[in-house]
Amino acid sequence: MSKTPCTLVWLRRDLRLSDHGALARALEFSEPVQLAFVFDTTILNALPKWKKGSVIEDRRVGFIHAAVSEISARLSASGKVLVTGHGDPVLLVPQFAKTLGAVRVVFARDDEPAALARDSRVVETLASFGIEAISVKDQCIFERSEVLTGAGKPFSVFTPYKNAWLKKLSASDTTERRTGAGQPKPGQPLQKTLSHRLLDAAALPSALRTEIPCLAAMGFSAGNLFDMKIPLGESGAQQLFEEFKPRIGHYKLARDYPGVKGPSYLSVHLRFGTISIRELVRFALEIQAQDPKGSEGAGTWLSELIWRDFYMQILHHHPHVVSRSFRPEYDHIQWHEGDEADAWFKAWCNGQTGYPIVDAGMRQLNATGYMHNRLRMVVASFLTKDLGIHWRRGEDYFAWKLNDFDLSANNGGWQWAASTGCDAQPYFRIFNPVSQSERFDEKGSFIRRYVPEIASLPDKFIHAPWTAPPLVLQEAGVVLGSTYPHPIVEHDQARQKTLMRFSILRHREEAR
Numbered sequence: 001m002s003k004t005p006c007t008l009v010w011l012r013r014d015l016r017l018s019d020h021g022a023l024a025r026a027l028e029f030s031e032p033v034q035l036a037f038v039f040d041t042t043i044l045n046a047l048p049k050w051k052k053g054s055v056i057e058d059r060r061v062g063f064i065h066a067a068v069s070e071i072s073a074r075l076s077a078s079g080k081v082l083v084t085g086h087g088d089p090v091l092l093v094p095q096f097a098k099t100l101g102a103v104r105v106v107f108a109r110d111d112e113p114a115a116l117a118r119d120s121r122v123v124e125t126l127a128s129f130g131i132e133a134i135s136v137k138d139q140c141i142f143e144r145s146e147v148l149t150g151a152g153k154p155f156s157v158f159t160p161y162k163n164a165w166l167k168k169l170s171a172s173d174t175t176e177r178r179t180g181a182g183q184p185k186p187g188q189p190l191q192k193t194l195s196h197r198l199l200d201a202a203a204l205p206s207a208l209r210t211e212i213p214c215l216a217a218m219g220f221s222a223g224n225l226f227d228m229k230i231p232l233g234e235s236g237a238q239q240l241f242e243e244f245k246p247r248i249g250h251y252k253l254a255r256d257y258p259g260v261k262g263p264s265y266l267s268v269h270l271r272f273g274t275i276s277i278r279e280l281v282r283f284a285l286e287i288q289a290q291d292p293k294g295s296e297g298a299g300t301w302l303s304e305l306i307w308r309d310f311y312m313q314i315l316h317h318h319p320h321v322v323s324r325s326f327r328p329e330y331d332h333i334q335w336h337e338g339d340e341a342d343a344w345f346k347a348w349c350n351g352q353t354g355y356p357i358v359d360a361g362m363r364q365l366n367a368t369g370y371m372h373n374r375l376r377m378v379v380a381s382f383l384t385k386d387l388g389i390h391w392r393r394g395e396d397y398f399a400w401k402l403n404d405f406d407l408s409a410n411n412g413g414w415q416w417a418a419s420t421g422c423d424a425q426p427y428f429r430i431f432n433p434v435s436q437s438e439r440f441d442e443k444g445s446f447i448r449r450y451v452p453e454i455a456s457l458p459d460k461f462i463h464a465p466w467t468a469p470p471l472v473l474q475e476a477g478v479v480l481g482s483t484y485p486h487p488i489v490e491h492d493q494a495r496q497k498t499l500m501r502f503s504i505l506r507h508r509e510e511a512r
């Protein structure tokens with residue numbers, strides 16, 4: 001088969017066909033376009049095993065597989081092929097490009113340090129083959145140094161960043177639909193304009209016309225992902241987005257209550273690019289412009305999307321946050337370590353701290369791979385401020401368990417909660433897990449869902465079972481220390497210890 005000069009689009013965290021930065025850029029050239037995806041063994045092989053045995057359970061790998069399969073099915077319905085591989089992209093992407101006769105490879109930028117290192121090696125190999133590499137922005141609205149202070153410095157405080165971000169947005173067209181080819185809605189056949197520009201399956205060298213590797217062949221299972229009926233792939237993202245649209249007006253109020261369907265649940269889709277951030281921002285702006293009733297909710301939701309860009313640019317400008325505190329002086333804090341800390345950490349991971357709201361949040365994470373934002377803040381505060389355990393241990397656990405795990409947002413969230421980050425919660429502001437619970441899960445509906453062993457307690461005691469009179473506990477079938485743990489620490493004492501722990505910073509500052 002003779003090679004056809006073409007443009008190869010390397011899909012990564014942009015697993016969709018609509019409003020697609022790399023595809024749009026590829027379509028600007030006259031050559032036909034071919035799409036490819038690599039199941040990256042350098043990432044997959046590093047994933048920890050959930051339990052002993054030959055198969056690694058990881059919902060995220062299942063999520064990616066489903067999204068890739070959906071793209072592949074849509075392409076093949078139009079006589080096209082998604083080229084897929086399982087291996088090291090540093091070898092496979094240049095190999096695909098060479099086999100195809102590609103003149104260039106286009107991909108969306110990813111600023112995580114490991115991705116940057118990988119991409120520079122891919123670009124180097126492509127260059128050695130005489131193949132051009134083009135990277136485009138796709139994951140965020142503004143990246144890297146696009147939003148800077150008046151003095152040309154990166155922002156480290158959110159509100160002025162947000163104001164500058166909004167100002168820049170109104171002066172630019174960056175949310176414009178990126179693909180010139182008129183992208184079809186997911187689930188629909190590819191539009192002729194796009195289909196005509198993609199390489200026909202018949203034109204593909206047979207070595208590249210392989211089936212998508214199945215999860216089991218790669219040594220994975222999706223855990224309970226498919227049982228949970230989470231909407232998957234680009235069509236699933238659209239479904240969730242459509243469900244969220246009528247709720248956006250209530251977002252500001254509803255988003256804080258874990259028992260209420262308040263947020264969009266789109267984070268995993270944003271993580272893997274099954275939906276475009278531009279599409280979401282465009283919608284929030286439209287609502288703000290058209291509907292005064294919905295605009296408060298839309299404005300708050302837009303702020304959350306801006307937090308995402310904010311933490312991405314923090315990671316870009318301050319890559320040290322991956323292993324150290326944003327503020328270097330906070331690296332001197334003496335976190336709680338040793339056997340007791342290990343036992344407490346285990347209890348926290350397993351949702352066995354004796355604080356129902358913390359346990360409910362951790363159990364939601366373990367059971368589903370998702371945790372409500374309010375609870376992420378509560379459990380992170382509890383680990384770092386009540387148990388005095390290093391935020392990095394919590395960050396690692398979230399990185400392992402979260403479906404939407406994103407290095408920049410996760411690191412930003414943890415350092416915010418631990419008070420070690422940029423624009424962080426001041427260290428003396430320590431969430432009280434009982435009052436958080438009373439405020440945000442007043443009737444205990446969320447707690448009852450995830451901590452069934454205390455479900456029969458009256459609302460009054462569900463937030464702090466140890467305050468219930470013995471008869472009430474007995475009637476609810478709760479035996480503290482047996483059916484449900486005693487609280488592992490006493491909040492007020494823990495608070496005092498944290499203030500002491502952080503006071504070292506004040507002494508250091510005074511000594512300067």
Ligand SMILES: Cc1cc2nc3c(=O)[nH]c(=O)nc-3n(C[C@H](O)[C@H](O)[C@H](O)COP(=O)(O)OP(=O)(O)OC[C@H]3O[C@@H](n4cnc5c(N)ncnc54)[C@H](O)[C@@H]3O)c2cc1C
Nearest residue numbers: 263264265266267304308373376404405406409410413414
């Ligand atoms: C300790 C901690 C760890 C976190 N780890 C992650 C993570 O690994 N991945 C992740 O996507 N988010 C993380 N967050 C942010 C936030 O909790 C989730 O984005 C949100 O709960 C996802 O649910 P949603 O899609 O329904 O959000 P919505 O409320 O609908 O928000 C819409 C989108 O905005 C973005 N967003 C919302 N809040 C934040 C935020 N504080 N920072 C950055 N982006 C935000 C997300 O992409 C989210 O999908 C973390 C927060 C904390 C406190």
